[in-house]
Amino acid sequence: MNISLETRPGVKHSKRVWNWALAAALALAAFGWVYYYEPLQTGAYSSYWNDKITDAITLLAVFAAAGLSLNLTRHYAPSEPPRRVWATFTLGWWAWAASESLGFIYDYFYWYKSYPDYTVPEITVMDAFWLLGYFFFGLSLYHQFRLIYRAKGGQKIAAYLLFIAAILLAAFGLTRWALDAGLGSGNTWEGMYLGILYPVLDLLEGAAALWLFFLFGLGYLGRPWWGLILFAFADGIATFFWLGGYNWVSDQAYYTLDLLANLIYLAGYALTALALLAAHEHIERGITAETQNAPQP
Amino acid sequence: MERHLFLTGQTELHGSLVALNSMQARLRGQKATGLIEVKVGTSRQIVIVYANGVQVGTYLLENDKSRSFNLTELSVLWGGAPFSVSSVTLPDRAGRAVWLILESRLHERAEVNNEQDWNQLLARWKQEGFNGAAELTSKTVQGFIVLQMGQVVETETVFFSGNGFESAPPPNVGVYGAWQVATYAASPLSGAWKCLNLRESAIRWASRALDRYREIAGYKFLQVTSREIKEIIRPWEWKIEIANASITDDHFFAGLEAAAHAYRALLMGLGTQMSFVVGSALTQRILNEVYEDLEADQRSALGAHRLIPAAFSF
Numbered sequence: 001m002n003i004s005l006e007t008r009p010g011v012k013h014s015k016r017v018w019n020w021a022l023a024a025a026l027a028l029a030a031f032g033w034v035y036y037y038e039p040l041q042t043g044a045y046s047s048y049w050n051d052k053i054t055d056a057i058t059l060l061a062v063f064a065a066a067g068l069s070l071n072l073t074r075h076y077a078p079s080e081p082p083r084r085v086w087a088t089f090t091l092g093w094w095a096w097a098a099s100e101s102l103g104f105i106y107d108y109f110y111w112y113k114s115y116p117d118y119t120v121p122e123i124t125v126m127d128a129f130w131l132l133g134y135f136f137f138g139l140s141l142y143h144q145f146r147l148i149y150r151a152k153g154g155q156k157i158a159a160y161l162l163f164i165a166a167i168l169l170a171a172f173g174l175t176r177w178a179l180d181a182g183l184g185s186g187n188t189w190e191g192m193y194l195g196i197l198y199p200v201l202d203l204l205e206g207a208a209a210l211w212l213f214f215l216f217g218l219g220y221l222g223r224p225w226w227g228l229i230l231f232a233f234a235d236g237i238a239t240f241f242w243l244g245g246y247n248w249v250s251d252q253a254y255y256t257l258d259l260l261a262n263l264i265y266l267a268g269y270a271l272t273a274l275a276l277l278a279a280h281e282h283i284e285r286g287i288t289a290e291t292q293n294a295p296q297p
Numbered sequence: 298m299e300r301h302l303f304l305t306g307q308t309e310l311h312g313s314l315v316a317l318n319s320m321q322a323r324l325r326g327q328k329a330t331g332l333i334e335v336k337v338g339t340s341r342q343i344v345i346v347y348a349n350g351v352q353v354g355t356y357l358l359e360n361d362k363s364r365s366f367n368l369t370e371l372s373v374l375w376g377g378a379p380f381s382v383s384s385v386t387l388p389d390r391a392g393r394a395v396w397l398i399l400e401s402r403l404h405e406r407a408e409v410n411n412e413q414d415w416n417q418l419l420a421r422w423k424q425e426g427f428n429g430a431a432e433l434t435s436k437t438v439q440g441f442i443v444l445q446m447g448q449v450v451e452t453e454t455v456f457f458s459g460n461g462f463e464s465a466p467p468p469n470v471g472v473y474g475a476w477q478v479a480t481y482a483a484s485p486l487s488g489a490w491k492c493l494n495l496r497e498s499a500i501r502w503a504s505r506a507l508d509r510y511r512e513i514a515g516y517k518f519l520q521v522t523s524r525e526i527k528e529i530i531r532p533w534e535w536k537i538e539i540a541n542a543s544i545t546d547d548h549f550f551a552g553l554e555a556a557a558h559a560y561r562a563l564l565m566g567l568g569t570q571m572s573f574v575v576g577s578a579l580t581q582r583i584l585n586e587v588y589e590d591l592e593a594d595q596r597s598a599l600g601a602h603r604l605i606p607a608a609f610s611f
Contacts, residue, residue, distance in 0.1 A: 216575055
């Protein structure tokens with residue numbers, strides 16, 4: 001007997017996923033073009049309106065990721081262990097969607113209304129939502145690893161909270177070290193602390209997502225994590241500049257890297273949304289096919 | 298072996314080699330599972346077992362013993378006297394059970410006259426950790442059960458009542474007249490018992506892998522994945538059913554190699570489909586994890602046919 005398997009998935013990517021991938025590519029191109037060339041010339045507010053166009057594209061992407069994440073979570077019954085993973089993942093995206101939305105409001109009051117001054121407070125409500133997002137993503141990663149490595153003994157949220165406390169302490173230590181080293185001049189202590197905490201969280205969550213990438217490979221349920229890897233990259237470049245990296249590169253390199261960081265940032269949202277859509281479609285099409293093949297009464 | 302099974306079959310009292318050949322040809326042509334019985338005199342029976350059209354074995358039953366028999370010896374044994382020849386098609390599960398019995402040696406006989414007797418017998422098997430099979434017959438019912446460590450293996454149970462086959466013992470064993478129970482000790486080196494062990498091991502491995510996959514991916518992904526696996530193995534027409542994480546194999550494979558091929562294809566399809574959702578590394582990890590959790594004898598049954606995690610790549 002010859003075993004020759006037709007193992008290609010019967011449920012392939014739908015046309016819808018490809019169409020949305022094309023739309024995401026076009027949005028990325030539009031974002032890059034507006035960000036780099038600032039084509040809107042409306043006088044004093046040109047920069048503001050060009051920025052709002054790129055922000056609007058970002059907002060669409062983050063809401064797509066948050067909405068589709070919710071959609072995937074709905075495929076799980078409350079008693080199913082993976083629901084914890086995807087429910088907390090969804091909360092993370094909604095927290096970041098809230099933060100991106102607040103960016104509009106802050107820009108309106110602190111940029112448009114107070115023109116020509118542009119002084120946004122160092123710590124804002126946006127930061128609370130960014131941090132909340134990191135918290136939920138971390139929790140989601142924690143649940144995912146526990147599920148894969150068959151961790152026993154209840155949920156152990158306390159262990160996660162301890163881990164968070166350790167990260168906050170580490171960031172505290174790094175802040176003291178940075179201030180002693182004379183970095184971050186002009187920042188308050190709190191501003192400096194946040195400025196250090198973000199890349200630390202990015203690094204940790206990016207590394208955890210990379211680990212999942214090696215475990216899940218190209219699997220549907222591994223792809224939504226790719227967004228976090230891209231954010232770690234994008235924020236890595238931003239942190240490099242924040243630490244004064246712009247002094248070490250040419251202007252052209254700076255502009256190119258800055259554009260790249262922003263494109264990767266947007267791609268993080270878009271990729272997550274597409275990955276979640278593909279996973280949702282895989283389920284939907286598979287179940288529809290099963291219903292169609294079921295014997296009719 | 299009792300003959301109730303043949304009630305639905307075809308019998309020629311004045312059998313001939315021509316009749317025997319035509320019955321064989323029919324089972325082969327229809328790719329059917331079934332038995333052909335040649336009665337030689339009053340004390341000897343020759344039973345030919347077919348699994349989905351393929352001859353699995355020929356056995357001579359004499360003095361409560363069964364031994365493998367070469368059909369060409371029939372004419373010598375026959376000696377020109379008339380013999381009856383019967384054939385019957387059976388569901389695969391019944392065919393497998395009969396094959397097991399034919400490849401085993403009689404352990405003991407008992408009579409069950411009431412429910413209490415039956416329960417006592419079950420309790421004794423459990424206490425002894427009996428491994429083997431049992432044939433139960435009443436006036437109208439004939440059935441087979443397989444016991445592992447004294448526990449009845451539900452997926453191997455089959456009963457014939459004249460109205461058809463059931464996969465569970467009738468509720469009235471021991472009631473309404475006497476039941477004859479013949480137990481057969483397992484012969485782990487025989488093909489039938491090796492097949493049983495391989496089947497149990499492979500199906501357990503595959504089912505548990507799907508169950509673990511469900512834990513990670515969730516029920517709906519499992520639903521889609523099992524549907525895809527069913528589609529993949531459909532062309533072979535094996536009687537292997539996949540309902541979410543539960544796999545039941547009711548196919549009678551004509552030997553170890555055929556069974557091993559089927560399980561290789563099943564595990565390959567299962568792994569490939571799982572890898573579309575959780576990736577190849579995690580799929581490999583799940584297969585490894587579950588394989589390590591199997592009993593040592595199950596791992597060795599699988600390993601003998603290179604059904605090991607390392608043999609699969611997705």
